[in-house]
Amino acid sequence: MAKEFVKSITAMDDDFAQWYTDVVTKAELIDYSSVRGSMIIRPYGYALWENIKTELDNRIKATGHENVYMPLFIPESLLQKEKDHIEGFAPEVAWVTHGGSEELTERLCVRPTSEVLFCDHYKDIIHSYRDLPKLYNQWSNVVRWEKTTRPFLRTLEFLWQEGHTAHATDEEAHEETTKMLNVYADLCENILAIPVLKGRKTEKEKFAGANFTYTIESLMHDGKALQSGTSHHLGTGFAKAFGIQYSDQDGKLQYVHQTSWGFTTRIIGALIMVHGDDRGLVIPPKAAPTQVMIVPIAQHKEGVLDFAYDLKEKLSGIARVNIDASDKKPGWKFNEYEMKGIPVRLEVGPKDIENKQVVLARRDTGEKIIVAIDELETKLVELLDDIQTNLYQKALVHRDEKTSTATTLDEFKNILEEKTGFIKAMWCGERECEDKIKEETSATSRCMPFEQEQVSESCVCCGKEAKQLVVWAKAY
Numbered sequence: 001m002a003k004e005f006v007k008s009i010t011a012m013d014d015d016f017a018q019w020y021t022d023v024v025t026k027a028e029l030i031d032y033s034s035v036r037g038s039m040i041i042r043p044y045g046y047a048l049w050e051n052i053k054t055e056l057d058n059r060i061k062a063t064g065h066e067n068v069y070m071p072l073f074i075p076e077s078l079l080q081k082e083k084d085h086i087e088g089f090a091p092e093v094a095w096v097t098h099g100g101s102e103e104l105t106e107r108l109c110v111r112p113t114s115e116v117l118f119c120d121h122y123k124d125i126i127h128s129y130r131d132l133p134k135l136y137n138q139w140s141n142v143v144r145w146e147k148t149t150r151p152f153l154r155t156l157e158f159l160w161q162e163g164h165t166a167h168a169t170d171e172e173a174h175e176e177t178t179k180m181l182n183v184y185a186d187l188c189e190n191i192l193a194i195p196v197l198k199g200r201k202t203e204k205e206k207f208a209g210a211n212f213t214y215t216i217e218s219l220m221h222d223g224k225a226l227q228s229g230t231s232h233h234l235g236t237g238f239a240k241a242f243g244i245q246y247s248d249q250d251g252k253l254q255y256v257h258q259t260s261w262g263f264t265t266r267i268i269g270a271l272i273m274v275h276g277d278d279r280g281l282v283i284p285p286k287a288a289p290t291q292v293m294i295v296p297i298a299q300h301k302e303g304v305l306d307f308a309y310d311l312k313e314k315l316s317g318i319a320r321v322n323i324d325a326s327d328k329k330p331g332w333k334f335n336e337y338e339m340k341g342i343p344v345r346l347e348v349g350p351k352d353i354e355n356k357q358v359v360l361a362r363r364d365t366g367e368k369i370i371v372a373i374d375e376l377e378t379k380l381v382e383l384l385d386d387i388q389t390n391l392y393q394k395a396l397v398h399r400d401e402k403t404s405t406a407t408t409l410d411e412f413k414n415i416l417e418e419k420t421g422f423i424k425a426m427w428c429g430e431r432e433c434e435d436k437i438k439e440e441t442s443a444t445s446r447c448m449p450f451e452q453e454q455v456s457e458s459c460v461c462c463g464k465e466a467k468q469l470v471v472w473a474k475a476y
Contacts, residue, residue: 009339011278016222017150023272024151027281027340037149037156041265044340047289049159049265053139055191055286056161056263059183065135065163070117072140073108078116082241085115088208092144094156110143115209115234115260118164119242126166126256128247133176134166152269153226153476160264166244166256170235173257177233180261181214184229192267193284193392194218194274195399196228197422197471199447204434207260211235217446217471219399220273223420225446225473228270231261269476274395281341282363284391285319285384292380293337294323297330297349307353311346311376318381338363343387344380364390407456409440412472416441422473426466428459436461443472 008026010018024030029045041049057067073096079086089112096108111117122134139161146154163180167173181198188194196216206213210232218228239245239255248254275282285291292315296308308323315321324333330347337345347359358376360369364387371379402421406412415423423443427433437460438444448468459466 009278009280012221012276019276019278020150020269020273023276023280023339029268029272029281030151032151035156037146039151039155041159044289045268048268048271048283048287051287051289052187052191052267053161056183056187057139059187060137060161060163063135063179063183065137065165068136068138069140070111070114070121070138072111074111074114074116076107076109078120079109081116081119082209082238084237085209089113089144092146094143094145111140112142112144113260113262114138114140114142114162115164115238116242118260119238119244119258122166122256123242123244126244126246129168129249132166132168132246132256133172135163135176136165137161137163150269150476152272153266158265160262163259163261165259166239167258168246168248168254168256170257173233173235173259176259177212177214177231177261180259181216181229181231184231184261184263185216187263188216188218188228188267188270189392191284191286192271193286193388193395194228194270195392195396197447197449199449199471201230201447202434202445202470204431205445207232209234209237210260211237215447217422217473218270218274219402219422219473220270220476221276221398222273223402223474225422225475226266226270226273227446227475228267229261229263232259234258234260275391276341280339282391283341283343285343285388288341288343289320290322290342291319291384292321292344292346293333293342294321294346294348295330295333295337296323296325297347297352299325301350303353304348304350308348311348311358315377315380318377319384334361344383362387364394405455406460407458409437409461412437412443412460413441416443416474420474422446422471424453424455424469424471425460426454426456426458427468427470428462428464429467430459430462430464433459433461437472441474443474446471446473446475 009022012019028042031040033040094110141159143157149155165176185196188196196218201213201215212233214231216229217225236255238258244256245253294308296304299305312321312323343363345361352358356373357370404415404423406423406425448470452469
């Protein structure tokens with residue numbers, strides 16, 4: 001039925017990659033640009049990002065951080081100051097070699113991330129313990145020259161926020177790293193209705209130049225994982241490379257302890273792939289640019305449009321409401337707003353007005369509910385809350401159903417072939433085993449969960465004594 005209803009969208013089970021491409025273009029989230037791997041974020045897609053950005057920005061400011069802005073370009077000599085950092089990003093860096101017709105005396109990097117810019121600034125403004133902590137965040141674009149691209153998930157240029165903080169002690173930096181990961185998890189679960197797994201990245205998978213990286217991982221409909229936000233404890237490595245020191249209360253010089261953390265437009269890709277269906281997008285109410293779309297029925301008849309506009313005004317105080325008063329047929333409108341994932345469609349026609357009622361259609365279940373006008377405001381709030389909760393619970397059930405346990409490498413491989421999803425398996429801690437698993441299965445370590453279990457005593461790869469539980473998966 002769904003395939004017939006939305007003929008322009010490939011069924012998920014037929015070709016998930018094509019389904020994703022159809023959704024992001026047909027629902028008018030993006031268009032392709034003339035630059036390979038770059039996307040034009042259209043108004044509907046950008047409105048979705050603005051809602052996410054507003055929610056996250058409020059949380060960042062509530063934790064005491066201030067927004068700043070750093071330059072787009074980084075001199076090569078500055079980037080080279082932190083050896084591990086530049087080695088980690090070297091394959092993805094875009095370079096500016098000319099200004100106008102003249103060759104530059106020093107290449108400029110188009111920022112892939114801004115650690116070195118913040119460090120260069122911090123060394124000039126941090127002198128005393130009284131200058132700490134520095135809790136800065138910026139909203140910007142970054143460029144990473146990816147070989148394989150896909151809208152939102154991996155593009156040459158993307159939008160994000162990046163937090164960069166400096167602290168007097170390792171303990172304070174560690175607390176900051178944990179706090180901001182929890183901010184990301186809260187946003188994903190309570191606004192985007194995406195369940196996340198919190199944990200620590202392995203040494204192989206951590207951020208280049210960090211002491212350690214914390215991550216939130218989410219599971220898509222097709223059983224692949226998506227890294228949805230990261231928070232890095234940088235220690236004193238950058239501070240030593242850039243000379244960021246302060247005088248403590250005893251007058252002794254100390255190096256600052258730093259963190260960085262980031263959240264990007266790829267989360268829109270996660271939202272699409274966690275909640276979407278064969279009819280297109282399904283957007284949780286708290287994130288939706290339009291929560292309720294009013295569709296007048298037989299709007300050419302006297303009083304229908306006036307009534308619909310009165311409803312819009314009445315409901316605008318409790319929800320983000322829009323109205324489609326175009327001359328397109330109701331069936332076309334139903335199709336359009338289902339494809340765009342609008343949580344609730346409100347239908348009202350002459351008979352509804354006569355009976356003092358409206359029809360509410362849920363995007364998540366397709367259910368239609370007749371509601372009396374005098375109960376509409378109360379029922380609508382309840383309905384939006386119920387949709388939000390239902391989407392989270394549905395995603396949680398899906399994740400749990402696609403989470404398996406493996407105690408041998410053969411079992412590991414069979415799960416990936418038959419079921420996909422998260423795989424819990426013990427690990428000895430050796431890089432060789434991590435590399436072998438990726439080489440033989442294409443799965444990577446997603447994280448070492450904070451909530452550890454012991455599913456066996458031996459490493460899933462080599463059989464030696466296991467040190468910790470790792471969650472593995474194929475990933476975007």
